Each structure stands twice: as structure tokens, then as C-alpha cells.
Amino acid sequence: AAVLAERGVKTRRLTVSHAFHSPLMDPMLDEFRTVLASVAFAAPAVPVVSNLTGEVASAEELCSPEYWVRHVREAVRFADGISTLQEQGVTRFVELGPDGVLSAMGADCVEDGVFVPVLRKDRDEAESAVTGVAQAYGHGVSVDWAAYFAGTGIGAGARRVDLPTYAFQHQHYWLKSRAGSANVASAGLSPAVHPLVGAAVSVAGGDEVLLTGRLSVQSHPWLAGHAVGGTVILPGTAFVELAVRAGDQVGCGRL
Structure with a gap:
């Protein structure tokens, strides 16, 4: 105990009546063997890794009184047993x-x-x-949840449900539409009837007119052919065409 204390290992005295797995068990081994001789043993239904050997025990070993006599007296091979299970994929x-x-x-x-x-x-x-x-x-351990809920009072109503979505799993509810495909009149706009402009609307309180549209390589794939340094840029001629269309909307024939 003093050596363990120097190494910083926590120890405590066990509250047991016998010092199992030690020479102090020798006086009771013969009587223990006699009692075991009257016990009816049966082969295990599942594999058992022995703390006595650290290996998978056979049915003959586990059904032998002498095995259990040794188990009381000899050291526990716990680490060996864990290693055996690990070698078998546990x-x-x-x-x-x-x-x-x-x-x-x-x-x-x-x-x-x-x-x-x-x-x-x-x-x-x-x-x-x-x-x-x-x-x-x-x-990853399989659990019989139906058996777990059985007899609890809520078993009849227990059922699987989908988990709520996470904050980063966005779900959008906006209608998907391409520029110019929606009914802009329902929004108070006038169709521009132009491949680059989606709609036109007169600005309230003045003589100004606002033309709107959306340009992207998804709606106008030909834009991908005009790229500089890997970045798609709207051609200068497209700006001219937008200005001409705006002039046509308000009756201005000069650029």
C-alpha cells in the first residue's frame, strides 16, 4: 500500500470476509471442494472467458469442481481476458x-x-x-426498444418519429422559378418581353420607370462563354442592350 501511495494510486480496504485469490484461502479449499462435489453443473449457453486462464473456457472446465477451487485461490487474469475478447473482435x-x-x-x-x-x-x-x-x-449495439417500452403504460402509443431538422439543414419554401417564367402581372408588374429583362413598373410619385431582371449562367447559359480569369462577366454589349431596352420602354430612341 505504501508503494502504491508513493505512485499516486488511490487504494482502499475492501469490506470482505475472506481474502479471495490469496494464500489466506487455503484453509477452506478442502471443505469448498467437498461442497462443490454435490453441485450439479451445466454447460454454459454462451461462451465464457475465464478469469482463471484469460482464455475461453471449455464446458468441461466450467463443470469441474476443481476449476472453481482454483478460481477461489489463484490470481484473476482480467487483463488477459480482455485481450482475448479483443482478439476475437469484441x-x-x-x-x-x-x-x-x-x-x-x-x-x-x-x-x-x-x-x-x-x-x-x-x-x-x-x-x-x-x-x-x-x-x-x-x-451500435442493437436494442429491442419494443421490449423496453412493453408494460410501461406508454408501450401502446410508443412509435418511431423523425428527428427534427438541424439548424444547418435548411428547408426552403419559396417556389422555384426562372427569370421571366412567373406571372409578374399578379405582382403589379408588366412583362418586359425581353430575354434580359423580366419586368417593368412605373415608380409611384414620379415619371421614373424601373426595369428588373435576373442574369445568371443558370438562366442564361451563354454567359459562361464570357469569362475573364475564370470569373463570368456580363459583356459590355449586354449593358448596351439593357440601355436600349430601357429607352424603348419610355420612348427614348437615343443612347
Whole structure:
């Protein structure tokens, strides 16, 4: 403990009745072996990585009383077990225990593993369990949500819904139209009947006339042929044509 304290490692005394996995267990091994001889064992339904060997245990090992006698006495090969699981492609670990101690230890054994404890000390059990399930789901673990909502009182009404759009996922509601294709008369304008001008309107309170239009390579593809240094520029002749059209609108025949 003194050496650990010098290295800055946090330690605490365990509140247990026996010093498991140590020589202090030797006096009870024979009696423990006798009790195990009366126990009926069955082969596991899922693969089990042994803390005794650090490898996948066989059914013969797990059904043997002697295996469990050794388990009480010998060291825990936790790091070896985690490495074995990692070698078999396991990247997500769920801790079914009273706290997250093993998850913290496991994170020190592998760099790219995800460790999810379902219970945490001094936290609400139901909330911790659901948080663990959600965390596992966020890392790709399949969750039976129908079973989760069953019997909760809202299961009958629970259904999948689309998530709301994010702020950067813009959804526009304006009608898409090209210049000159809309009914400008409904907006109080007069059609200009010209390929470069969309509409004309007399300005209120004076004799001025305003001509409007939209020019782009989408509405006028030929503009792309007049580029300088990679930038599309409206030709000077187009400016002349706009001025001539404006003169025609107000009866001015000179440029």
C-alpha cells in the first residue's frame, strides 16, 4: 500500500470476509471442494472467458469442481481476458455489476474499446441502467426498444418519429422559378418581353420607370462563354442592350 501511495494510486480496504485469490484461502479449499462435489453443473449457453486462464473456457472446465477451487485461490487474469475478447473482435463491453470499477480497469487494457457500466454507486438504478442501454445503443449495439417500452403504460402509443431538422439543414419554401417564367402581372408588374429583362413598373410619385431582371449562367447559359480569369462577366454589349431596352420602354430612341 505504501508503494502504491508513493505512485499516486488511490487504494482502499475492501469490506470482505475472506481474502479471495490469496494464500489466506487455503484453509477452506478442502471443505469448498467437498461442497462443490454435490453441485450439479451445466454447460454454459454462451461462451465464457475465464478469469482463471484469460482464455475461453471449455464446458468441461466450467463443470469441474476443481476449476472453481482454483478460481477461489489463484490470481484473476482480467487483463488477459480482455485481450482475448479483443482478439476475437469484441469492441463493446457491458459491465453487469454494482459499480463501474471493471469498466475503468478495462479502459486501461484497450485503447479503442467502449465500456458501459449499467449500475453506478450512489445513483438511481433505473436511471443508470437506461443510461447504459442508451450509451450502448449510441455505439451500435442493437436494442429491442419494443421490449423496453412493453408494460410501461406508454408501450401502446410508443412509435418511431423523425428527428427534427438541424439548424444547418435548411428547408426552403419559396417556389422555384426562372427569370421571366412567373406571372409578374399578379405582382403589379408588366412583362418586359425581353430575354434580359423580366419586368417593368412605373415608380409611384414620379415619371421614373424601373426595369428588373435576373442574369445568371443558370438562366442564361451563354454567359459562361464570357469569362475573364475564370470569373463570368456580363459583356459590355449586354449593358448596351439593357440601355436600349430601357429607352424603348419610355420612348427614348437615343443612347
